[in-house]
Amino acid sequence: MPPESAGKELLSILLDKYERSVFFRTGTTPTRRIKIRLYDSGISDYKRYNIESAERRQEVNRAVLDLARMGLVRFRWMKREENHIIAQVSLNTDTAGTVAAAYAFLDRKPGDALAGEIGAEVSELLARVKSPWMRRFLEDCRDVLSRNRSPGNRLPADSGERRNLFRALLFADGQAEKAEVLERAFSIRCFGDSKIFEASVKKRFLDIIRRYSDCGDSGDCGDEELLAFAGIVRYPERFEFRGPLAVRFAPGPESAAEAARDSMPDTRSTAAEFDFSPFRYGASLSYPDFKRGRLSLPPGLARLLSIENKANYISYIHRNPGAAELVVYHGGQFSPSRGAFFRALAAAAPEGCPWYHWGDIDYGGFSMLARLRREIREDVRPCRMDAQELAKYAALALPVTEEYAGKLRDLARRQELADCLPCINYMVENRVKLEQEAMISDEG
Secondary structure (H helix, E strand, O other): OHHHHHHHHHHHHHHHHHOOOOOHHHHOHHHHHHHHOOOOOOOOOOOOOOOHHHHHHHHHHHHHHHHHOOOOEEEOOOOOOOOOEEEEEEOOOOOOHHHHHHHHHHHOOOOHHHHHHHHHHHHHEEEEOOOOOHHHHHHHHHHHHHHEEEEEEEOOOHHHHHHHHHHHHHHHHHHHHHHEEEEHHHHHHHHHHOOHHHHHHHHHHHHHHHHOOOOHHHHOOHHHHHHHOEEEEOOOOEEEEEEEOOEEEEEHHHHHHHHHHHOOOOOOOEEEEEEEEOOOOOOOEEHHHHHEEEEEEOOOOOEEEEEEHHHHHHHHHHHHOOOOOEEEEEOOOOOOHHHHHHHHHHOOOOOOOOEEOOOOOOOHHHHHHHHHHHOOOOOHHHEEHHHHHHHOOOOOOOOHHHHHHHHHHHHHHHHHHHHHHHHHHHHHOOEEEOHHHHHHOOOO
């Protein structure tokens, strides 16, 4: 490595340490050295400084001497190894203007100036997005920028990477209202390239959803589920259910075009209605077909029941084949398209028809219930999600950590879960949770 390159790398490391220090955050003059060890007491913070390689060692030594001649750094030779091995190098913060000169030498914006620019970008995006998890992320970024005068690790320092991330967030926020887009199509529409999202945005995008959304809160969502939560899917979603649901497709040009494409009879003159009630052991409807149709439910429907876990859903519909209810597979935190399906069910349900939700008796299960109440129907009732069930299946309950119990306490403060406090408090007091698969053995 040329001495100039080594010098810039060392100086950049020192400025990074400076921007992480309390002195930078408070805007005060450092009272301690901002330093790194090159080779001090056998320890090195800079792995390129190889004392066994004369060439490497001399290159770094020359770089440090050059920086010192410019007044940007100070250094100390290792005892009894003067002019041979450098022990430490530190940023010169004693002389006025030298820190600014260090930034200028690297052609790098000072952290507080960069924080100001990024803060303006964050505020602009915050004024445009509506998704709660995006707003929580951006508000956190704004707080960190204000408090630390630095974006920390929440946002990329590179303006191009940051621009791509913000573009993806803004596009996903608008896409949420349209409910669903394939991942490759998302990248093409957002960036004009099918690979940019995967290559340079997806990892940080997923980290944001995982940290700031209801989906990530439960801690057990995979990447595919996290993306679906934001309306980005690998394949169009399918909704699984069992019961007297009917879908009516109105006639029109779209039906004619589809009929021609699929070599089917032209049904423009008549509406088509499909009744799923004969499917005693479950049926499914794709999101594209759901968008084309209108759902209806019979006046005598006894209840709607959403079930979080797939195994419990399948077991339940096989054990209760003749029940006058609509049973829906809920899955994890629902995506925008599944949310649209749930809202359509709520609108189609006859007056007075109750909606029950059966999920895990844990943080994720109750956060899903809370979200159903916030976004679908405020009177959704819990099914088999109480302290009595926890006590009944105590031998199959799982232990939880103190950190998890803290999350449950936070959950207990949500107004929409006030009626669930006895069960949540039981989980906290006994440090347990219960996955609903434990109930399959005697489900009825």
